[in-house]
Amino acid sequence: MKRERAAEKRAEKPEAVNGGTGRNPGEAVYSAASPTLVAETDSPGEVEMMEQVVERGNMKQAYERVVSNQGAAGVDGMGVEELLPYLQGSWARIKEELVSGRYQPGGIRMVEIPKASGGKRQLGIPTVVDRMIQQALQQVLSPLYEPTFSEHSYGFRPGRSTHGAIQKAREYQREGRRWVVDMDLAKFFDEVNHDRLMSRLAIRVKDKRVIRLIRKYLQAGMMIDGLVQQREKGTPQGSPLSPLLSNIVLDELDKELERRGHRFGRYADDCNIYVKSRKAGERVMASITIFVEEKLKLKVNREKSAVARPWQRKFLGYSFTQHKEARIRVSEISIERFREKAKEAFRRGRGRNMERFIKEDLNPMIRGWITYFNLAETKGFAEDLDGWIRRRLRVIVWRQCKKPRTRLRRLIQQGISPDRAAMSAYNGRGAWWNSGASHMNQAFPKKYFASLGLFSMLDYLTLNGKH
Numbered sequence: 468m469k470r471e472r473a474a475e476k477r478a479e480k481p482e483a484v485n486g487g488t489g490r491n492p493g494e495a496v497y498s499a500a501s502p503t504l505v506a507e508t509d510s511p512g513e514v515e516m517m518e519q520v521v522e523r524g525n526m527k528q529a530y531e532r533v534v535s536n537q538g539a540a541g542v543d544g545m546g547v548e549e550l551l552p553y554l555q556g557s558w559a560r561i562k563e564e565l566v567s568g569r570y571q572p573g574g575i576r577m578v579e580i581p582k583a584s585g586g587k588r589q590l591g592i593p594t595v596v597d598r599m600i601q602q603a604l605q606q607v608l609s610p611l612y613e614p615t616f617s618e619h620s621y622g623f624r625p626g627r628s629t630h631g632a633i634q635k636a637r638e639y640q641r642e643g644r645r646w647v648v649d650m651d652l653a654k655f656f657d658e659v660n661h662d663r664l665m666s667r668l669a670i671r672v673k674d675k676r677v678i679r680l681i682r683k684y685l686q687a688g689m690m691i692d693g694l695v696q697q698r699e700k701g702t703p704q705g706s707p708l709s710p711l712l713s714n715i716v717l718d719e720l721d722k723e724l725e726r727r728g729h730r731f732g733r734y735a736d737d738c739n740i741y742v743k744s745r746k747a748g749e750r751v752m753a754s755i756t757i758f759v760e761e762k763l764k765l766k767v768n769r770e771k772s773a774v775a776r777p778w779q780r781k782f783l784g785y786s787f788t789q790h791k792e793a794r795i796r797v798s799e800i801s802i803e804r805f806r807e808k809a810k811e812a813f814r815r816g817r818g819r820n821m822e823r824f825i826k827e828d829l830n831p832m833i834r835g836w837i838t839y840f841n842l843a844e845t846k847g848f849a850e851d852l853d854g855w856i857r858r859r860l861r862v863i864v865w866r867q868c869k870k871p872r873t874r875l876r877r878l879i880q881q882g883i884s885p886d887r888a889a890m891s892a893y894n895g896r897g898a899w900w901n902s903g904a905s906h907m908n909q910a911f912p913k914k915y916f917a918s919l920g921l922f923s924m925l926d927y928l929t930l931n932g933k934h
Contacts, residue, residue: 515674515676516607516672516673516674516676516677517565517566517568517674517676517677517680518566519607520565520600520603520604520607520677521562521565521566521603525603525606525607526599526603528602528603528606529599529600529602529603529606530550530554530599532602532707533547533550533595533598533599533602533707534547534550538592538595538598539576539578539592540576540592540594540595541573541574541575541576541592541593541594541595541597541598542573542574542575542576542594542690543573543594545594545595545596546595547595549595550595550596550599553596554596561596561600565600565676565680566676568675568676568679568680570600570680570683571683572593572594572597572600572680572683572684572687573593573594573596573597573687574594574687574688574689574690575591575592575593575687575688575689575690575703575706576591576592576689576690577589577590577591577592577689577690578590578592578705588704589657589703589704590703590704590705591689591703591704591705591706592705593684593687593703593705593706597684597687598706598707600680601684601706601707601708602707602708604677604680604681604708605707605708605710605711608672608677608711609625609711611671611672612671612711612714612715612718613625615718616714616718616721617718617721617722617725617733619635619721619724619725619731619732619733620714620717620718620721620733620734621732621733621734622710622713622714622733622734622735622737623710623711623713623714623735624714629734629783629784629839630842632732632733632734632782632783633782633783633785633795633842634795634842635732636732636739636741636777636782636787637787637793637794637795639730639732639741640741640777640787640793641791641792641793642730643743644730644741644742644743645743645776645777645793646741646742646743646744646745646747646748646774646775646776646777647739647740647741647742647748647774647775647776647777647780647782648739648740648741648742648748648751648752648755648772648774649739649772649773649774649775649780649782650738650739650740650752650755650756650759650767650772651736651737651767651768651771651772652736652738652759652765652766652767652768653765653766653767653768653771654766655713655735655736655765656701656702656703656704656709656713656736657700657701658700658701658764658765658766659700659701659702659712659713659716659765660700660763660764660765661682661685661686661699661700663716663763663764664685664702664712664715664716665678665681665682667715667716667719668681668715681708681712684706684708685698685701685702686698686699689703710735713735713736716763716765717733717735717736717738717763719762719763720733720738720755720758720759720763721733723755723758723762724740724755729741729742729751730742732782734783737782737783739777739780739782740755741777745774748774749774752772752774756772776789777793778793781798781800781801784797784798784800784801784839784840785797785798785801785840785842785843786798786799788844788845794844794845795842795843795844795845796843796844796845796848797840797843797845797848801840802848802852805836805852806852806855808832809829809832809856809859810859812828812829812832813859813860813862813863815828816828816829816863817863817866817867818867821860821863821864821867821919822919822920824863825860825916825919825920825921826919826920829856829921829922830920830921830922833856833922833924834922834927837849837924837927837928841927841928841931843928846925846928846929849924849925849927849928850925852924853913853923853924853925856921857911857913857916857921858902858903859902860911860916860921861901861902861903861907861908861911862898862899862902864877864902864907864911865898865901865902865907866898871892871893872892874891874892875888875889875892875893877910878891878892878906878910881909881910881911881915882909882910883906883909883910887906888906891904891906891907
């Protein structure tokens with residue numbers, strides 16, 4: 468048998484040891500000098516999937532990915548910085564349990580994070596050891612499934628991103644499909660049916676040890692407020708394996724939409740289908756809802772789903788113009804969310820050195836946001852936000868000069884005439900009014916903040932050839 472032959476080959480090979488003094492020094496361990504897994508490598512040739520998972524190179528890659536991602540500790544309190552010393556003493560046992568099928572995952576720590584749309588999202592944080600094992604599983608499973616996934620699927624896939632989905636959506640609209648079936652799956656990651664998922668996995672994954680291990684991960688208890696709750700459905704967000712499993716589940720939806728000849732784009736559980744009329748959209752919405760709920764055993768959020776014009780909806784933070792040749796724009800909701808996030812940063816910056824605040828806090832936030840939205844084919848939003856940011860910074864300048872005489876002196880330093888500076892410094896108006904007044908705009912223009920290193924969205928789009 469394959470497993471017995473693989474075991475015989477491993478028994479004939481001497482164990483590779485490179486540093487480290489774990490409790491089982493005859494087994495491969497991580498080098499104490501560097502985060503490198505130095506386990507024995509399976510001989511070339513056919514090996515079963517679990518042997519591929521625990522293979523030296525695969526585990527090394529998984530370990531390095533988990534460490535680079537950092538992340539919070541799980542229920543055992545172990546951080547990524549403690550993973551290496553732990554593996555030096557325990558990897559031999561863990562590996563043997565994985566290969567024999569006896570490995571038992573730890574519990575999952577539940578944390579809540581605010582959702583951009585309001586409310587809270589539950590994340591499930593596995594232990595760092597389980598994150599490494601799940602990452603190793605993902606690395607072996609992904610090449611098996613990736614070639615078969617739909618070209619219309621853009622989420623959690625190598626070489627694909629939200630930008631590809633947005634550009635394809637624009638293409639569909641320019642072809643005359645100016646209605647969208649915007650379908651939202653209610654709490655998708657919490658609703659995944661375990662039995663259906665396992666049956667889908669079993670079609671291609673023939674190593675039952677891998678199947679059983681994945682089921683164990685799916686059923687691992689969630690610790691909430693110190694109490695462990697068993698799970699009968701769902702795949703926790705925060706797990707390295709969940710994105711791949713979600714695509715395996717929703718690949719059935721992709722294939723059904725392709726079979727029906729629809730034009731669509733899907734990113735995780737966010738799916739938009741483009742049609743030529745409202746009537747066609749309503750028909751598609753009704754039939755696909757039945758498929759999702761009866762076949763996939765998932766739920767469609769009817770409150771958030773709709774048949775509408777693309778420019779009336781947002782897709783992955785973007786929207787579109789009404790032009791026949793549709794253009795990509797940033798949705799109003801995304802702009803408002805940026806403003807709210809920026810307001811929090813400005814509150815933290817009131818008592819700080821202006822230049823340091825800009826470079827250490829403000830610029831990274833601005834750069835990250837506009838880099839994501841650099842597909843936008845309209846520029847008005849960037850110009851408006853640049854101006855709004857500078858006005859917020861002038862508010863900080865005004866408030867940092869707490870007394871009128873300090874404001875007077877500062878305005879004169881910035882080139883305002885003494886008479887005008889005196890009138891402005893003692894005008895009795897609030898910080899927001901003054902930040903938009905001509906004296907503050909003249910004293911602290913765009914070039915002033917540019918000299919402090921302020922990142923400009925408009926300049927970024929222009930320099931990158933977007934406009």
